[in-house]
Amino acid sequence: MLDVRWIPDVVDPVRPFERYGSNLVISCVDNHEARKTIHQINGVILGGGNHENSGQVCIGNCDDPEQMQRNLDGRDGKYAYLPKESLLFPELLQPEPVSERPTVMTNVSCAELVASGDQSLLINDWMASVMGSYIYKLLHRSPLHHS
Numbered sequence: 429m430l431d432v433r434w435i436p437d438v439v440d441p442v443r444p445f446e447r448y449g450s451n452l453v454i455s456c457v458d459n460h461e462a463r464k465t466i467h468q469i470n471g472v473i474l475g476g477g478n479h480e481n482s483g484q485v486c487i488g489n490c491d492d493p494e495q496m497q498r499n500l501d502g503r504d505g506k507y508a509y510l511p512k513e514s515l516l517f518p519e520l521l522q523p524e525p526v527s528e529r530p531t532v533m534t535n536v537s538c539a540e541l542v543a544s545g546d547q548s549l550l551i552n553d554w555m556a557s558v559m560g561s562y563i564y565k566l567l568h569r570s571p572l573h574h575s
Contacts, residue, residue: 441468452566454559464521467491467514472566475513476559477520481548483555486513487562487572505571 439462451471457463458477466473472489490496490509499509514521541547565572 439465439469441465441470452563454563456555456559460521460523463514467512467521473512474559474562474566476555478547478551478555480546481551483551483558484513485555485558485562486511486516487566488512488515491515 453466453469453471453473455463455466455473455475456477457466457475463475466475472487474485474487476485477483488510489512491512491514493515496509496511496515499507536544538547538552542549562572564570
C-alpha cells in the first residue's frame, strides 16, 4: 500500500518530512525563496517549471557535486544519485533580475496568462503530463530513460 500525504502548509525542509516520513517531493514553485527551501529537503525531488512556451522537469536526490562524482559508475545501468534541479540550474536559487522591458504580470493564474497571450495554451498540460509519467514510473519502480 502506498502512503501519500498532502502537506497544505509552508514547507519546512526538515520537520514535516521527518514527521510524515516522506521521501518524494513534487515541486512546481515559481520563486527562488521556495526553491531554496525545497533544495534543503533530503529525498527525491521532482521539480517542474515552465515559461511562456517551454518548460523543464528535473528529478534528483543529490546536491553534493563530490558525491555525484564518486557514484558515476552506473552499475547495471542504474544510478543511485541524480542531481537536484538546483545543482543543474543554480540560478534558480537566485532572485530573478529586474528587467527593463515589460514583464508578465505577477500574481495571476495560468488561465489568465493564457487569456492574455503571455503563456501557451498547452504548456501547463504538457509539463503536468511529463511529471505525471515520471511519478508513475517512480511509484512502479520502472526505469526512467530521459535526460
